[in-house]
Amino acid sequence: MSLFAASSPAVPFPVLTALVLVPLIGAVLTAIGSRHRPEITKLVALVSSVVTAGMSLWLLAEFDSHEGGFQLVSKHSWIDSWGIGWHLGVDGISLFLVVLTGVLFPLVIVGCDPHHDEKPYLAWLLLLEAGVMGSFLSLDLVLFFLFFEIVLVPMYFLIGGWGYDQRVYAATKFFLYTMVGSALMLVGIVTTALLARDDLGRLTFDLVEIAEGSNFAASTGRWLFFAFAIAFAVKVPLFPLHTWLPDAHTQAPTAGSVILAGVLLKLGTYGLLRFGVYLFPEAAVWSREVFLTLAVIGIIWGAIAATMQSDLKRLVAYSSVAHLGFIVLGTFAFTSEAISGGVMQMVNHGVSTGALFLLVGMIYERRHTRQISELKGLQKVAPIFAAAFMVVMLSSIGVPGLNGFVGEFLVLIGSFSTARWWVVIGATGVILAALYLLWAYQRVFHGEPDEANSSFRELRLREGAVLFPFIALIVFCGVYPKPMLDRIEPSVKSLLERVEEKTDFVVPVSDHSGHGEEGEG
């Protein structure tokens, strides 16, 4: 199977490399820009993020939807002595995460004000974008690790420098938690490459080469899978490793929360697919029941915990734990619908939870509180704001016609044949989601506004402009998910073929091919 077939003739524009380098250069330029000309700094940051967004959309157009392998591959040697290369590529699984990253950052830069020290804030944000892009695009184990780990630094400074009261505690917890996972992963990466050397004849950290050419013994593969999975489970976060998430989310500045929920958590679920299932299919199948169970516990636990929160932002944070549980459920169900649904849900969750965090941030800007008990009757004074919140919230609940439904529905229906009882329990999470979100909405927006809430400001034009793309995506993906699924499915299918080939797991054939969900409910 040729992986480079899709790369066009002549010398194509190395769009993937540019996706990493443009924000990086933007970060450097922002950092060295003059402190006395903040408008130029902001412009530089905005331009580099918009250019990145443009390139990610161009990538979307260039992407060949019938090809399941890696496309637009860019491969250069880097540290030859250790077999580490600059190897980037995109397939249906990473495509929309890249686009989501590209789109989210300019919106966040426009939509969230840091209040102080804008220059370093923007520089960290752009560095974060470069790191996230690199993580989604890397096809080299060490390169991936490099980006995966480097992401911690800007996020740490964003939370610690621009967050709320407990920011230092939350930032430190976030940093150390994630680092424990990646410490094991580094050992796993090194060991994987060294063991694969026996099969490949040379030392390389190239993901594709290792996956195609190596044959790990079952027990070895399981240990290695475990080393990778811990890192991703922390990042997802999977129960019981999720405790850093509510703190990080609550204390992070709005931009940090949006990015954290929107794309950073997806590094975990994406990593499980790309590096867990793809590299170690046998171990992934072997351990699927553990992951399914943890995912379902996460769904229920996250939902119950969210119900009990008094802080609106914490509530959204716990809802992420539940939503990410669905994605993991889909991943380890090993059917085409379930994994495609999971990938879709990664993007959907990024859009809807990102928007929810933006809205909660706006509430905090106006009222300087996130306590549900102190908010009341906002619908009366700010109907448009309430409407926007309503749409986003309904998408997060998974109401048919909006994007959240498509992913969750595909996960549930796809998992039913291979993980029936987990689905039965997990599905109650959908109901619980309706419970905690509607209840929160009711408490915050319904009723008569008291004195403090009666001066709540209506949605501003700039805020509306930032929210509009989110809501447009929510509706579009909900009504017409086909273009997205068309691009995701070939890659998912080739991943599953690999699972079937390497293990005795049989992926059930079903007639749900990802079409026609839009009307069901």
Added chain:
Amino acid sequence: MVQYPSIDWLAISPLVILLGGTLLVLVVGALTKVWPRGLYAVSTAALSAAALVVEMVLWNRVGHEGPVSIINDALAIDRFTLFVWIGVTIATGLVSLSTADYLRREDLEGPETYTMYVCAAIGAMIMAASNDMVVLFLGLETLSIALYVLAASHRRRVDSQESGLKYFVLGGFASAFFLYGIALVYGAVGTTNIARAGQLLSQQVFVDGDDALLLAGVALLMVGLAFKVAAVPFHFWTPDVYQGAPTPSTSFMASVGKFAAFAAMLRVLTTALGARADDWRPVVWVLAVASVVVGSVLAVVQSDVKRMLAYSSIGHAGFILIGVEAAGHAGDQDGIPSSLLYLLLYSVLVIGTFTVVTLVTRSGDRASDIGSFRGLGKERPLLALAMTVFLLAQAGMPVTSGFIAKFSVIKAAADNESYAVAIIAMVASVVSAFLYLRIMISMWMSDAESGDEAREKVAVPWTAGVVVLASVVFTLVAGVFPGWLIDATRDALVVVR
């Protein structure tokens, strides 16, 4: 008639340049008035640069002509030696520059400190090159005595005197252990020559415990060397000495001192005792694990930055010991290169770190509490940014040299299936990341407290600025393009045997 050995003058010219040059600086300096700003430091740095050039020439020569053993097999000139020489020379130049304004600030200006640096560096270089255990001991003592003086060189600080005395007493013990170890090994093997001992031991078969003498000797050698590299449980001097010594001297100890001691350890263990690797490897394993764990855990609970960095240097020594352990496996090709790479990268890092600490401790060299870093991000953003790079590198973050260093030893360990030690070390490095985060929090995220206004401002003289800048650039360049360094360390595998 006495037979004089022929001397390869070119091969020892770095030592000659350094010694002659520094004596010249010392004598001329003693006869003239105090030199204008930083000239002692600059001339010492120039000496290092001159030595560096010759070392580069030698590096080339060894590449063409192969390693040689010179002066009656007393010194081994191979790329292993030259790699350490280059590292030590660079470190000496950097530390000298970072000392320039320190001495003026503390009113200690004079050429003596620099002469001590250079003498210590010569000792270190002899240790790295020695092909004879007695010569090794000479180098060790030259280095150690200079370091004792350096530790005590701040005449008006009792802490400094105390640290010098502690280091001297404990170091004297360690040297005695080491010397006794040499005697016992000589008793068992019949030679003090390292390469010769290696040849003899690889042919000799011991039966029924008649190698007790040898093993006792090896044990004593290990004690002496482990003390010098500050491996747990021979680390107790480190925090006190690092904290009390003048900060630039601390950075010299942490870079050049470690470099030399590890070079000596590697040469003795792999060349002389390579045949007995199965005996010393478990010992190194225990030292490595103990060092990474104790170093990281105790670093976290300190409140004094110099003490923190002392414990963290113990942790880093543990990492390097992992490379040494890997070098003890049969047919290993990664152990020695990874240790050397780690040493070089860490030396530059630690010099950069301590240079920033030197500036932050302010006049009197006392403000090394973590609180002295409070608000540095506001007051001196570039300096704080540089410190952040050093700290992240020490934590092993990618894109910095620290990651490359950690990666290389972890790879060496995994290649020899020492997975346990790799995992323990990585987890310990997460623990120690907390300590680096604490310093970063203090710099960037802590609110000002009352009395901060009255503190002396942190001044950044150009000499220190150059050192910090050079270290940052090296840290990042080596983190992104480490290929040439990796290849250089691989060349160091060919040694005099």
